[in-house]
Amino acid sequence: MGCVQSTGVDSEAKARNDExxxxxxxxxxxxxxxxxMLLLGxxxxxxxxxxxxMKLIHHGGYNDSERDSYKEIIYSNTIQSMRAILEAMPQxxxxxxxxxxxxxxxILALPGQIEGDVLPRDVADAIRGLWRDSGVKEAVRRSxxxxxxxxxxxxxxxIDRMCGPGYLPTDQDIxxxxxxxxxxxxxxxxxGELTYKLFDVGGQRSERKKWIHCFExxxxxxxxxxxxxxxQMLYEDESVNRMQEALTLFDSxxxxxxxxxxxxxxxxxxxxxxxxxxxxxxxxxxxxxxxGGDNYDNACDYLLHRFVALNQNAxxxxxxxxxxxxxxxxxxxxxxxxxxxxxxxxxLRECGLL
Numbered sequence: 001m002g003c004v005q006s007t008g009v010d011s012e013a014k015a016r017n018d019e020x021x022x023x024x025x026x027x028x029x030x031x032x033x034x035x036x037m038l039l040l041g042x043x044x045x046x047x048x049x050x051x052x053x054m055k056l057i058h059h060g061g062y063n064d065s066e067r068d069s070y071k072e073i074i075y076s077n078t079i080q081s082m083r084a085i086l087e088a089m090p091q092x093x094x095x096x097x098x099x100x101x102x103x104x105x106x107i108l109a110l111p112g113q114i115e116g117d118v119l120p121r122d123v124a125d126a127i128r129g130l131w132r133d134s135g136v137k138e139a140v141r142r143s144x145x146x147x148x149x150x151x152x153x154x155x156x157x158x159i160d161r162m163c164g165p166g167y168l169p170t171d172q173d174i175x176x177x178x179x180x181x182x183x184x185x186x187x188x189x190x191x192g193e194l195t196y197k198l199f200d201v202g203g204q205r206s207e208r209k210k211w212i213h214c215f216e217x218x219x220x221x222x223x224x225x226x227x228x229x230x231x232q233m234l235y236e237d238e239s240v241n242r243m244q245e246a247l248t249l250f251d252s253x254x255x256x257x258x259x260x261x262x263x264x265x266x267x268x269x270x271x272x273x274x275x276x277x278x279x280x281x282x283x284x285x286x287x288x289x290x291x292g293g294d295n296y297d298n299a300c301d302y303l304l305h306r307f308v309a310l311n312q313n314a315x316x317x318x319x320x321x322x323x324x325x326x327x328x329x330x331x332x333x334x335x336x337x338x339x340x341x342x343x344x345x346x347x348l349r350e351c352g353l354l
Contacts, residue, residue, distance in 0.1 A: 198222070
């Protein structure tokens with residue numbers, strides 16, 4: 001009797017064991033079809049914009065409800081930008097036309113975060129009038145001297161559309177919106193048989209030593225640099241140049257013991273703003289060893305070399321660089337396609353299939 005019972009227990013145990021083995025086999029197969037990437041870069045380098053592009057390109061974009069949810073962010077970004085300009089003007093010794101004093105008062109009286117999905121008419125009128133002010137325009141031209149969102153001019157120029165009836169944010173409106181990233185977010189998308197997982201660790205820089213080892217098995221690092229910030233200072237510390245901070249961060253990540261053999265995909269981003277700035281703000285003023293004048297190609301080559309030269313493991317680690325404008329969907333689509341080919345080659349090597 002005991003023997004029969006024992007056989008029953010054995011068969012149940014075998015069934016459970018087989019189920020576990022099958023699940024492990026499935027997990028191994030899934031892992032072989034999974035490419036993990038870690039998204040890194042200094043603040044405001046364009047990481048969140050790239051993630052939004054992933055949604056547009058691979059997830060079918062934004063539905064009306066999602067677009068509607070961006071209104072508050074867009075309105076707040078616009079108001080915060082105008083407030084930043086108005087608060088900076090006295091320090092820049094720039095005067096506002098007296099006829100705009102009332103409009104200035106409207107903006108400065110607003111809370112930091114606007115609530116609601118309609119931009120109040122008096123606020124829209126104030127922004128429209130202030131944007132025509134020559135002093136405000138002069139302050140924007142000197143925006144490297146204070147902290148101003150890249151999207152400011154875009155939103156000011158779109159104010160009539162944004163306060164119109166039935167306004168629904170466009171792809172560009174959403175791409176240019178900014179919310180400070182906190183925590184670790186994961187974005188997943190499929191291309192053919194492969195699943196790509198992109199981890200954004202946006203707001204966690206100060207705690208990097210505590211979590212960085214968790215990502216040592218990623219297929220590649222995606223590192224973003226804002227080229228246009230070569231003449232700007234950090235929001236957190238106005239004595240530190242943003243490009244120098246990006247170089248320091250890249251150095252620490254590129255040469256981390258956790259990523260000795262991990263390839264890096266380097267996005268040299270915001271090339272549109274970089275090209276606009278160069279003739280008016282010489283790169284050589286901030287990097288004295290640069291001698292290429294205001295030539296765009298020379299400046300790009302110089303900054304690319306500054307990053308690539310930091311790689312202390314060139315024999316085992318590849319750096320794949322791309323010049324990007326993260327708000328340009330067609331360009332990002334092309335770059336992502338090129339990156340997928342690179343990632344596939346790396347992945348196949350890791351799986352022993354190359």
